[in-house]
Amino acid sequence: MTEQQQQTVARTYKYVAVAAAIRHTIETSLSPFDAVPSERDLMALYGVSRMTVRQAIATLVDEGLVYNVHGSGTYVGAPDLVSKPPKLTSFTEDMAGRGLKASSQILALSLERADSAVALSLGLSPGSECTHIRRLRLADDKPMAIEDVYVPRTILDIEQFRLGESLYQQLGAAGYDVLRAEQTIQAITLDPEAGSLLGVAPNASALSVTRVSSSRHGQRIEFARTIYRADRYTFQLTVTRDAEK
Amino acid sequence: MTEQQQQTVARTYKYVAVAAAIRHTIETSLSPFDAVPSERDLMALYGVSRMTVRQAIATLVDEGLVYNVHGSGTYVGAPDLVSKPPKLTSFTEDMAGRGLKASSQILALSLERADSAVALSLGLSPGSECTHIRRLRLADDKPMAIEDVYVPRTILDIEQFRLGESLYQQLGAAGYDVLRAEQTIQAITLDPEAGSLLGVAPNASALSVTRVSSSRHGQRIEFARTIYRADRYTFQLTVTRDAEK
DNA sequence: AAGTGGTCTAGACCACCGC
DNA sequence: CGGTGGTCTAGACCACTTC
Structure with missing residues (x-):
């Protein structure tokens, strides 16, 4: 494990931070099928632009944690609805x-x-x-x-x-x-x-x-x-x- | 087949059109591992903003047709490297x-x-x-x-x-x-x-x-x-x- | 009609690659 | 160092859902 131990300080991107904040909100106070705050609310809440909010949400959608419904809102997904691609395992x-x-x-x-x-x-x-x-x-x-x-x-x-x-x-x-x-x-x-x-x-x-x-x-x-x-x-x-x- | 025959005219989004154009370019004149024109070139070429170009490329990345290398370029992927999640089919x-x-x-x-x-x-x-x-x-x-x-x-x-x-x-x-x-x-x-x-x-x-x-x-x-x-x-x-x- | 997510613009700066 | 993709802003309008 004596790798080069990169000292990169892990420059935190805003959308990563926003995604983490949303994830935390979901885990502490939301249930499956509950609505996540709207993108415009999240903009105001975290002081970022809409695109940054959308990118944060996109990563959560990727994880299967939330899903979008056009014209309606973004909702917390049911954990067992997450469909991960099958993995190659030993x-x-x-x-x-x-x-x-x-x-x-x-x-x-x-x-x-x-x-x-x-x-x-x-x-x-x-x-x-x-x-x-x-x-x-x-x-x-x-x-x-x-x-x-x-x-x-x-x-x-x-x-x-x-x-x-x-x-x-x-x-x-x-x-x-x-x-x-x-x-x-x-x-x-x-x-x-x-x-x-x-x-x-x-x-x-x-x-x-x-x-x-x-x-x-x-x-x-x-x-x-x-x-x-x-x-x-x-x-x-x-x-x-x-x-x- | 006498369905409601939606008359939606299939409103074509720009990024879809750009993605189709890029796909066509790849199929007619590029080979695996060739570089796709840069995002800024594509902006000028199709007269759209960078974000639209990026969204077009994102769909192609999703399909496995191309892949991005940060700082270097976007390249055509090898067809048999594409890994699609399995689909539910009749x-x-x-x-x-x-x-x-x-x-x-x-x-x-x-x-x-x-x-x-x-x-x-x-x-x-x-x-x-x-x-x-x-x-x-x-x-x-x-x-x-x-x-x-x-x-x-x-x-x-x-x-x-x-x-x-x-x-x-x-x-x-x-x-x-x-x-x-x-x-x-x-x-x-x-x-x-x-x-x-x-x-x-x-x-x-x-x-x-x-x-x-x-x-x-x-x-x-x-x-x-x-x-x-x-x-x-x-x-x-x-x-x-x-x-x- | 009001509110939501989806698309799009025209810029800017950052992080990375290769010469 | 120049060129690439990655992140981000501050707006705008479109398409859809809900009431």
Whole structure:
């Protein structure tokens, strides 16, 4: 943590201060669906121009704390109405969010030539070498998923990989920050070997999540496939119909 | 389609026009990572104030078409880096997005007392009456999914329901605009009856998507469960790790 | 008709990037 | 240092909701 400890004094912008003041007002004295003071009132209240008020409100709208109704007013939103875009989380983070303790068991760690699916997904020429990590993922010490991760050798060589440390953290340290991923979710039928690893009936149903992760600039870093026990894992997300914004 | 045919002339706002002009410029003569003309140039070019230019650019940033770099410029984004929040779509829209033609076959239409799962999800007292619609959903005339929809009778009575017309459109016309939904995705094993309806083996795996839809103000409108053939349907989404914005 | 948020102007200065 | 986007002002009129 011995970072450069920026001394920037955090120059406070007016709209940030106004937003904080409004947030405080809401938290201390307003309830969901209550009206926030009008923009013109807020101008007078905080001694700023209307645009500054609007920018402050815009950040709150972004957070989902309030919403605008044209011609009527700005209102406090219901907390559970907030629709955040889904986040890319590690298995450990995902389990923690479900109140479970994550652990792992390495099943295999090897350098392999990418098969066509992996090569295609990662944009590699077929036969390129990849570090392959196969892990049994446990939640509260019971099998939850089988995970196969493929990373190009040029990004993370097998000898560099340190077991027990977060993969994303290691990739970030190597200059490959994972920022986004495309995920494909499908239902599959387990093969008997996977079934026995997961402790379920052979030929049981399971949820397969395939992920291709990329850096900020679109460079593909990781191909991962995780097969979850259908009886222990569901995937949840919020979708919106309009630009609720 | 004999709606009220609003005559609003679609009053075109300047920032919308400017955004369209910039979009056109990008599509016809710029490539990813190219710089867009500066805001001051755009002011002069389109004869509008800076704020209007900025609002136009803001909409394009929202779309992921361009991104700003403070102190440097505004640049065209890479198309595949765009991360849109997942949208709530009707089956017809969903299939159209996959290049398939959607059709339906009504399996049942009845008024029922909500079972505990439906009542809980919709916030109804157990035993409340619900309109239940069970449909076989086809894509390119082949079975794709079985869908059960439950709507409180107080929102849509069974006699009001018009077959063949979009449910969401009917709900909207009744003053219940569906704006967002919580979805739960899981893998299940089909029962033989469902398997035969879908034209797959009994006990095949399938993807189950459960949806609770709400209005702008959080009123729960619809409980739906759709069971998709695992071999014809996958669920895709983009997730981000940081506030990529 | 009064009040709200939405759009728009014509300026100004600040913070940051690259040369 | 010049040019860029980011913040901010003090007005104005438009579009919508509410009474």
